[in-house]
Amino acid sequence: MIRLAILGSTGSIGESALEVVRRHPDRFRVTALSANRRIAALAAQVREFSPAVAVIADDGVGGVPDSGGATHWARGRSALVELAGRDDVDVVVNALVGAAGLGPTLLALETGKRLALANKESLVAGGSLVLAAARRGGGELIPVDSEHSAILQCMRGSGARDVARLILTASGGPFRGWSREELWDVQPSQALRHPTWDMGSKITIDSATLANKALEVIEGHFLFGIEYERIEAVVHPQSIVHSFVEFVDGSLLAQVGDPNMELPILYALTYPGRAEDGALRTFDPVASSPLTFEKVDHGAFPLYGLGTGAGARGGLAPAAFNAANEVAVEAFLGEKIRFPEMAEVVARALETAPATEPGGVKEVFEADREARRVAREVSEQLQREGSSRKG
Ligand SMILES: NC(=O)c1ccc[n+]([C@@H]2O[C@H](COP(=O)([O-])OP(=O)(O)OC[C@H]3O[C@@H](n4cnc5c(N)ncnc54)[C@H](OP(=O)(O)O)[C@@H]3O)[C@@H](O)[C@H]2O)c1
Structure with missing residues (x-):
């Protein structure tokens, strides 16, 4: 029986991972689940899968159910990261979104787990550190992204x-x-x-x-x-x-x-073997x-070149690209900036990004913070210019 921690279980990948578990109850057992804010969705998953522990990552939200029954409830960022290092977990499915996934990615690999990685942002931000953590701890990095x-x-x-x-x-x-x-x-x-x-x-x-x-x-x-x-x-x-x-x-x-993410998730859990799964055999x-x-x-899509350019520059540039892009996406979804302005926000944040190799995770978080600061400033400036154009 393979024991799973599914981080970000209330999201799209998290739900697909649980669907895979539902179809293979003889292979997988859920030990840990997490959400950021959606407590009701997480509580429903806890009722169905009875994990040992469930974590609400955002400590700003109230109403966490009392611990009791089979599941211990915890809250906060460090409780989330700790899930990745638990002794009763064999595979960590990192289905978090954004650079928030870096801590669990590093800990899963440091503690010798298999990491089924959907959270690409953690590998982009922490690249060389993530590989070093796997070498040190003996962890195994298996991609969930369908392309990889x-x-x-x-x-x-x-x-x-x-x-x-x-x-x-x-x-x-x-x-x-x-x-x-x-x-x-x-x-x-x-x-x-x-x-x-x-x-x-x-x-x-x-x-x-x-x-x-x-x-x-x-x-x-x-x-x-x-x-x-x-x-x-x-x-x-x-x-x-x-x-x-x-x-x-x-x-x-x-x-x-x-296109169905359940197949790459199942493959990441069973690699190098395969599990029979009739539900997925639908290709015609x-x-x-x-x-x-x-x-x-x-x-038309300059963010592709900006991102690959940051990758080729190396060092902390990919971390800055990722962080600025997260801010730009939030600003666009919040209707603060226009679609093409997302590239402008990221380009400006990349101008000051250091291309030096990070010595440790602290430097990655510093580059991430600085890129977010610049990206927010540029977004606000573009928003003001947009409002004055409208006015
Ligand atoms: N969806 C896909 O088909 C797909 C395919 C390939 C790769 N990926 C990658 O997989 C990752 C997850 O994508 P998704 O589409 O599943 O995202 P999603 O639907 O937005 O789900 C994200 C999950 O992470 C939690 N979360 C969000 N922000 C958090 C934070 N700051 N701290 C802790 N938990 C947080 C969410 O909790 P709440 O529900 O409480 O908000 C939710 O459980 C991303 O890196 C994405 O690029 C996704």
């Missing part, structure tokens, strides 16, 4: 030296084919309507701007040890091919299937035809 799960599956038995190129596929989001001018009037409700994937709001906006693909290029660099020059993205609107690996002999492998090649591919439009 595809690459992992294609690379079985091969090393970085066998690879010529990684080609990540991107759906292109709801505004594929739109010009920069057309994007000016986009509303959050339009950007939240993803054509192929049903996901949390932050990653849905990142998919619409292609910032998500930049985060994934950086994630791919750290996961597979491939240089940035050998990682590309291609727009594939059907989201059927989850990524390609081209090998040095010219052979090209892809992993293919309907004829019905899925045709499959098409397009170039990334750098002019």
Whole structure:
């Protein structure tokens, strides 16, 4: 029986992970669950799965149920991080959103756990530190992102030296084919309507701007040890091919299937083996035809280039990119800035980002804080300019 801590269990990935557990009660048991603020949703999960512990991360919200019964309730950021290091957990599913996931990512790997990582932001922000934690603690880092799960599956038995190129596929989001001018009037409700994937709001906006693909290029660099020059993205609107690996002999492998996160989650939990799962066998090649591919439009979606550029710069630049992007997404969702202004916010925050390698997690958090400060300042300035233009 594999004992799971599912961090961010009330989110889109968290719910999908619990669905996988429901279908495989003989393989997986839930030991720990967490939410940020949605206590009622977490309480319902606790009633169904009876974990040893449930954590509400945000200590600003009231009404946490009394501990009692089988489950101990705790609250706060440090209680959340501690879940990742528990002795009664074999696999930590990090389904948190944003750089808030870095602490649990590091602790899971330091304490020798398997980390099924959906929270790409922690690897982007803490890259070299995350890999060092895995080396020190013997933890195992297995991606949940469908693109990286595809690459992992294609690379079985091969090393970085066998690879010529990684080609990540991107759906292109709801505004594929739109010009920069057309994007000016986009509303959050339009950007939240993803054509192929049903996901949390932050990653849905990142998919619409292609910032998500930049985060994934950086994630791919750290996961597979491939240089940035050998990682590309291609727009594939059907989201059927989850990524390609081209090998040095010219052979090209892809992993293919309907867009459904339950498969990469199940694979991360059973890797290197596989579990039979009839519910997921629904792919129909004829019905899925045709499959098409397009170039990334750098002019309309500059966050892709900003992010991959930050990755190539290295050091603390990816942490700054990630933090500024989180602020920009929040400002756009709060209708403070326009869709194309998200790139402007991030570009300005990156100007001052240090490219030095972080000596420790403290420096990552400092770079994160500083990028957020600049990004907030720029957002407020753009908001004031926008209001005066309207006025
Ligand atoms: N959704 C997908 O299909 C998909 C695919 C690939 C990768 N990913 C990655 O997976 C991660 C999760 O995405 P998602 O779409 O599942 O997000 P989501 O639906 O927004 O869920 C996020 C989860 O984290 C909790 N949370 C949010 N902010 C937190 C904070 N500051 N501290 C502690 N907990 C916090 C939320 O709690 P509340 O419910 O209480 O707010 C919720 O349980 C992201 O890194 C995303 O890029 C997602």
